Amino acid sequence: MEVTSLVRKAVFAAGCLFTLTASAQTPVFDSTAYLAHYATRWQSRTLETPYQDNISEQEKIAGLSKLWMEAKLNYANFDLVPRLDFDSLYLAFIPKVQHTKSTLAYYEELQSFYHHLKDGHSLVLVPTQLTAQTKAVVPMLVHPIEGKPVIWKVLDKRLRDLGIREGMEITSVDGIPVAARMADRARKASYSTPQDSAARVMYYWLTAGNVAEKAKLEVVDKKGKAKSFDVPRADYYKGNLFPSPMFQTPLEYSVLPNNVGYLQLHTFNDPRVVAQFDSVFSQIAKTDALIIDVRTNGGGNGGYGHEILGYLTDKPFQTGKTHILQYQGVQRPWGNNPYSTEVSSYDWKPYKDKRYNKPVFLLTGPLTYSAAEDFTLAFLSTDRGLVIGEATGGSTGQPVFFMLPGGGFGAVCAKRDLFWDNRQFVGYGIQPDVQVPLKIKDVQNGKDTQLEKALALLKKGITTRDHLSKLP
Incomplete structure (x- = not known):
């Protein structure tokens, strides 16, 4: 019994000593350092x-x-x-x-x-x-018009010199019929809606190939005559992961008959766009109406678009609502849903001392994308004018970028954007107030049906959704 008692006392004493020693040596939990450690886990370059x-x-x-x-x-x-x-x-x-x-x-x-x-x-x-060797394209915009791949805009003089014109329908590329080539390209493309699929494949993929090799195009002209062209490709990537815009400047501005300003915003992915807009604003201010065209705007920095909208109103406007998923794995063994959402929204408050108060129209289409859709949404919230054309591409958000083995990149959209009133447009597109599809004959004859519709409505004094609602 005495031996057992001594053993118990020894064990108890050792336990007390261990407790005291551990208490003295165990560091205090540092939540900042804890989070910093987990942040570094995403910075591993092992797979790069x-x-x-x-x-x-x-x-x-x-x-x-x-x-x-x-x-x-x-x-x-x-x-x-x-x-x-x-x-x-x-x-x-x-x-x-x-x-x-x-x-x-x-x-x-x-x-x-x-x-x-x-x-x-x-x-x-x-x-x-x-x-x-894979992403160089012919410098022109090929667009789905009446369900066909039609040359919408020729962007290089060399193509015009060869005889290529707007309105030609492409029937094959590099000897492959368009339907087969588009099907092959579509299985590798990322898109959000049917209109996005058609526009994206035709714009980015249909004529893609090796910059060192000319594209062999078979087309049908406005008279129904088949023609063949060997045309140069252009590398808009130039060694970068993302291409530069096909247009040489982020915006173009001109004045149409009857003193109507016409502003083409080709991209929000160029910091020059706000400065260039500011530089032409004195000319815009002299017009009697303004048509803004974002039909070829694939997005970029949404803040640039909000800056420009700040010239069109003196009132705060909605920029949409954002849902970000939050994941807590510990909720799973507790029998709970591990997901919750963080919801945020904010108003943009115009701060410029320059203001345009005349009628404004906005032209959109399936190539209106990402930050350009954010621009469209915010424009609608200002109630400054009508949106005319076709539905936007239906995709925006914040991608998470990461490197992949062999030098490529991946991206995953990590936030969901909505209208300020919870209406969805990701996966659907933003519908215009006035739907105006493009027609092949109009393009062949140099007519821009959507632009002309805006001018026609302006002439009739129909410049707001309230005006539209009162039409018979």
Whole structure:
């Protein structure tokens, strides 16, 4: 009994000593350092392996897995693809990427993988070493008009010198019929809506190829005559992950008959756009009405658009509502939904001392995208005028960017944007107040039906939605 008692006392004493020692040596929990440590986990460069013509099988599986993980963690729009079993899709793509014979073929499979998310802000970008040989396009805008790939705008004098004109329908590229080529391109494209799909494939993919090789185009002209052209491609990437706009300047301004200003905002991805707008504002101020055209604006920085809208009103205007998913894994074993949303919205308060108070129209179409859609939404909230044309592309948000093995990039949309009153446009597009589809004959004859509709409404004094509602 005495031995047992001594053992118990020894154990008790050792336990007390351990407790005192641990208490003295254990650091105080530092929540700031804790969060900083987890932030560094996203900065690992282990998967940022260099480009090779054919990266290893391990790299290929790791890149696919990275795409799967980032979407599982961050994608804000899974509810818009309710039938997508993303885990099954991931398993199905493992052998596909394993069997690719080159880095290019591998990245095309990755693009096909993210294609299933049906989101224009969730995509895969090929390594810069591949852009010149795969992403160079003929310098013209090919647009879906009456369901056909029609040359909408010719942007290079060399093409005009060859005889290419607006309104020509493209029937084949590099010997491949348009339908087959578009189907192949579409499976690798990221888009959010049917109108986005058609416009995006025709704009970015239909004539894409090697900058060193001319594109062989088969077209039908306005008289129904078939013609062939060998035309140069242009590399708008120039070694970058993202292309520069096809237009040489972020905006163009002119004055139409009857003193109507015509402002084309080609991009919000150029910080010069606000300064250039300010430089022409003295001319705009002298007009009797203004038509703003964002039909070719693929987005950029939404703040630039809000700056410009600040010249059109002296009242605060809505910029939309944002939902950001919050995930707490610990809620799962507790039997709760691990997801919640952080909702935010704000008004933009104009601060410039310059103001335009005349009638304003806005022209939109399926290439109106991202920050240009944010601009359209905010314009509608100002109630400054009518939106005319076609539905926008239906995709905006904030992508999370990350590197992939072999030098490419992935992106996943991590926030959901809505109208200020919770109406949705991501996955649907923003509908115009006045729907005006483009017509092939009009394009062939140099007519801009949507612009002319704005001018016709202006002539009738129909400049607001209130005016429209009172029409018989």
